Amino acid sequence: MSVHNRMSVLMNNSALRGVAIQVLLGMAMLSVAWVIAQNAAGNLQRANIRSGFDFLDARAGFEIARPLIQYTSDSTYGRALVVGLLNTMLIAATGIVAATIIGFLVGIGRLSSNWLIARLCALYVEVFRNLPPLLLVFFWYLGILSVLPQPRESLRLPLNLFLNNRGLTFPAPVPSEGLGGVAAVFVAGLLLSFVLARWARIRQAKTGRRFPTLLVSVGLVVVLTTVAFVAAGAPLSFNYPVAGTFNITGGTVLGPEFISLFMALSFYTASFIAEIVRAGIQGVPKGQTEAAKALGLKPSAVMSLIVIPQAFRIIIPPLTSQYLNLTKNSSLAIAVGFSDLIAVGGTTLNQTGQAIEIIAIWMLIYLTLSVMTSVFMNWFNAKVALVER
Amino acid sequence: MAETFVRTSMLAPSQMPIAQVGMVSWIRRHLLAGPKDTILTMLACALIFYTVTHLINWLLVQAVWVGSDRTVCATIAQGGLQPDGWSGACWAFVGAKFEQFVFGRYPLEERWRPILVAGLLVFLLAPMLVPSIPRKALNALLLLVPFPVISFFLLYGGLGLPIVETPLWGGLMVTLLLSFVGIAVSFPFGILLALGRQSQLPLVRWGSIAFIEVIRGVPLITVLFMASVMLPLFLPVGWTVDHLLRALIGVSLFGSAYIAEVIRGGLQAVPKRQYEGAESLGLSYWQKMWLIVVPQAIKLVIPGIVNTFIGMFKDTSLVSIIGMFDLLGIVRLNFGDPVWATPVTPMTGLLFAGFVFWLFCFGMSKYSGFVERKLDTGRKG
Numbered sequence: 001m002s003v004h005n006r007m008s009v010l011m012n013n014s015a016l017r018g019v020a021i022q023v024l025l026g027m028a029m030l031s032v033a034w035v036i037a038q039n040a041a042g043n044l045q046r047a048n049i050r051s052g053f054d055f056l057d058a059r060a061g062f063e064i065a066r067p068l069i070q071y072t073s074d075s076t077y078g079r080a081l082v083v084g085l086l087n088t089m090l091i092a093a094t095g096i097v098a099a100t101i102i103g104f105l106v107g108i109g110r111l112s113s114n115w116l117i118a119r120l121c122a123l124y125v126e127v128f129r130n131l132p133p134l135l136l137v138f139f140w141y142l143g144i145l146s147v148l149p150q151p152r153e154s155l156r157l158p159l160n161l162f163l164n165n166r167g168l169t170f171p172a173p174v175p176s177e178g179l180g181g182v183a184a185v186f187v188a189g190l191l192l193s194f195v196l197a198r199w200a201r202i203r204q205a206k207t208g209r210r211f212p213t214l215l216v217s218v219g220l221v222v223v224l225t226t227v228a229f230v231a232a233g234a235p236l237s238f239n240y241p242v243a244g245t246f247n248i249t250g251g252t253v254l255g256p257e258f259i260s261l262f263m264a265l266s267f268y269t270a271s272f273i274a275e276i277v278r279a280g281i282q283g284v285p286k287g288q289t290e291a292a293k294a295l296g297l298k299p300s301a302v303m304s305l306i307v308i309p310q311a312f313r314i315i316i317p318p319l320t321s322q323y324l325n326l327t328k329n330s331s332l333a334i335a336v337g338f339s340d341l342i343a344v345g346g347t348t349l350n351q352t353g354q355a356i357e358i359i360a361i362w363m364l365i366y367l368t369l370s371v372m373t374s375v376f377m378n379w380f381n382a383k384v385a386l387v388e389r
Numbered sequence: 390m391a392e393t394f395v396r397t398s399m400l401a402p403s404q405m406p407i408a409q410v411g412m413v414s415w416i417r418r419h420l421l422a423g424p425k426d427t428i429l430t431m432l433a434c435a436l437i438f439y440t441v442t443h444l445i446n447w448l449l450v451q452a453v454w455v456g457s458d459r460t461v462c463a464t465i466a467q468g469g470l471q472p473d474g475w476s477g478a479c480w481a482f483v484g485a486k487f488e489q490f491v492f493g494r495y496p497l498e499e500r501w502r503p504i505l506v507a508g509l510l511v512f513l514l515a516p517m518l519v520p521s522i523p524r525k526a527l528n529a530l531l532l533l534v535p536f537p538v539i540s541f542f543l544l545y546g547g548l549g550l551p552i553v554e555t556p557l558w559g560g561l562m563v564t565l566l567l568s569f570v571g572i573a574v575s576f577p578f579g580i581l582l583a584l585g586r587q588s589q590l591p592l593v594r595w596g597s598i599a600f601i602e603v604i605r606g607v608p609l610i611t612v613l614f615m616a617s618v619m620l621p622l623f624l625p626v627g628w629t630v631d632h633l634l635r636a637l638i639g640v641s642l643f644g645s646a647y648i649a650e651v652i653r654g655g656l657q658a659v660p661k662r663q664y665e666g667a668e669s670l671g672l673s674y675w676q677k678m679w680l681i682v683v684p685q686a687i688k689l690v691i692p693g694i695v696n697t698f699i700g701m702f703k704d705t706s707l708v709s710i711i712g713m714f715d716l717l718g719i720v721r722l723n724f725g726d727p728v729w730a731t732p733v734t735p736m737t738g739l740l741f742a743g744f745v746f747w748l749f750c751f752g753m754s755k756y757s758g759f760v761e762r763k764l765d766t767g768r769k770g
Contacts, residue, residue: 018589018590021590021593022590022591022592022593025592025593025596026592029596036623039622039623039624039625039626040622040623042625042626043621043622043626044622046626112429113419113422113426114419114420114422114426114429114430114433115419115420116419116420116429116430116433116434116437117429117430117433120433120436120437126751127747129750130699130703130746130747130750130751130754131703131743131746131747131750132703132704132706132717132746133703134706134707134709134710134717135706135717135739135742135743135746138717138721138735138739139736139739139743142721142724142735142736142739143735143736143739143740144736146735147732147733147735147736328607328608328609329608330608331608331609331610331611332610332707334610334710335709335710342608342610342611346614349614349618355614355618355619355622356619356622359611359614359615359618359619362607362611362614363603363606363607363611366606366607366608366611367603367606367607370606371606
């Protein structure tokens with residue numbers, strides 16, 4: 001066998017070739033990483049930046065408007081980032097709830113037999129999903145909220161709400177002694193409803209008799225909580241905002257930054273959720289609806305017992321990715337100065353120059369949030385998924 | 390003998406009851422089917438009437454179409470000419486700034502260059518988009534090889550043309566540039582990443598998975614920050630990367646990961662017998678993928694690819710956060726211009742920018758629907 005032949009045998013051995021390619025690739029990746037590390041170390045040294053996470057314990061020196069936890073400009077960068085993370089979670093949670101409600105309404109509306117409603121919902125979807133979310137944020141922030149009147153000429157809305165260019169002022173709940181007890185009764189009511197629902201399910205499986213679980217549970221919780229509230233002597237009052245000559249005193253303020261971000265994200269994401277809901281409901285085979293009707297179920301029961309449980313199986317996976325998108329899009333907060341994780345991190349980055357560390361923290365936290373949402377939604381999905389025999 | 394009656398001709402069918410035919414029946418069935426529907430219809434009509442009258446009033450009737458500064462769009466109390474309480478769109482602002490919205494600060498006498506590039510693009514892209522026009526391969530080759538080179542020299546300069554630095558670029562031009570280059574770069578990289586994710590080689594597979602999942606798990610703004618803040622740190626001293634190029638790198642990295650996931654869906658949907666058939670013909674890995682699998686996979690996921698492109702187009706607006714002036718960035722920059730600053734300026738400018746973005750995205754989604762029907766892959770995919 002000649003040398004040439006031996007070479008070609010080696011070349012054609014796919015396992016060997018695979019190893020060779022990977023070794024080469026690994027070496028290339030390592031050398032690029034080494035060059036990058038060398039450059040970064042050199043550049044950081046020249047800029048007098050010490051790498052590492054020590055900066056988290058240094059004084060931040062910047063203010064954050066309306067932090068959710070105790071925070072002043074004397075607090076550390078680490079605490080500032082926690083405030084940012086809490087704000088991110090706040091906007092994500094409220095946005096997800098609002099987007100889900102609007103999205104389900106519009107998605108079901110698109111399937112309405114009423115032509116006008118179906119068209120209106122289609123128009124909503126086509127308008128909002130074809131606009132950049134950042135533009136929607138600016139639309140609310142610059143176009144609407146910032147041109148509202150000054151505080152002394154506030155728009156008065158029902159329920160003692162005041163709207164002006166500094167945001168929305170609403171009555172602040174002031175808890176007093178005994179509210180903890182009412183809350184405990186409320187939680188107990190919820191637990192009781194769970195037990196009730198379980199009992200009803202078992203009884204239905206055994207005897208086939210249904211029990212109005214939802215109605216009874218809601219009644220139970222409302223009645224118990226109300227009774228406890230009255231018995232404790234109404235331990236909750238409101239600090240109503242009062243319009244003064246120049247400003248509004250009292251109440252709690254929702255800043256225009258939060259409102260614009262919240263509105264933009266929920267309206268934008270709702271347009272996608274609407275399409276998912278529509279596709280989910282349409283994805284349930286027609287035979288299912290017809291069979292349910294043939295069994296003599298009334299239309300509401302066809303929807304709630306046959307169509308919706310099956311539609312949920314189609315809806316949940318894409319819905320999860322929309323929730324993740326909304327969480328990621330909450331980073332647009334930086335454009336209007338709402339102090340979310342990215343905005344606080346950006347300020348920290350500008351002050352300390354710790355670019356690599358800040359970006360690593362961002363990525364780690366967003367990846368963790370993504371994984372947590374996925375795990376929860378996968379668990380929920382497994383619960384509603386088809387149990388195949 | 391009694392005469393028997395035998396009918397020799399058919400009776401003409403009688404008219405359907407008026408309630409079941411034409412407009413009346415349509416309205417009954419679709420708008421007034423029951424008390425609930427009637428109430429909904431009435432509410433919707435009220436909503437439409439209220440919104441449409443206000444919109445027409447604000448956008449057209451009260452709008453200001455010509456003018457040279459803010460006084461035409463401001464009320465007397467705000468130092469302008471309009472009566473107090475007036476509010477309407479300030480189209481004069483858009484008119485005065487229109488060229489800036491399109492070209493940014495690109496020098497006036499050189500603006501024929503981006504126009505020429507746009508013309509070339511339309512000339513090369515339009516035949517690509519109409520399925521019945523032949524010679525797609527040649528067309529694609531022209532679009533992917535000579536066109537970017539010519540465009541670079543036309544836009545940036547060199548070869549006898551005066552150089553226009555990228556900080557002067559802006560407006561719609563930058564938005565389109567970022568999205569077209571982002572799409573053109575991320576498409577091949579996305580295919581490679583999708584193939585890498587399915588590779589037999591562990592290092593390639595895990596590398597691809599890590600890249601795709603990390604990029605997809607974080608917001609675009611962190612990737613843009615990474616490109617704009619971290620990239621200069623990684624390069625040797627003295628090397629600088631143009632800001633526009635940094636944004637392009639960020640957008641392309643981000644797009645590649647999303648395209649990769651869409652293509653992966655297609656790769657998984659190509660039947661196994663196609664892979665096996667290609668192998669039994671003795672094709673090599675790249676021949677098998679390039680000639681047999683990838684073309685079928687792409688065809689299956691065209692709607693997903695177009696949706697990703699629409700998303701990338703919308704996402705380019707985020708570069709304004711790292712200091713670039715794309716369409717949205719430059720519109721927003723002009724709200725600060727004291728010559729035009731009025732309470733109605735931001736709303737007017739954003740409506741204009743929104744309309745432009747909407748037009749492109751809506752056009753792309755309609756085109757995707759058309760291709761989907763043409764190939765009829767939507768339902769099977």
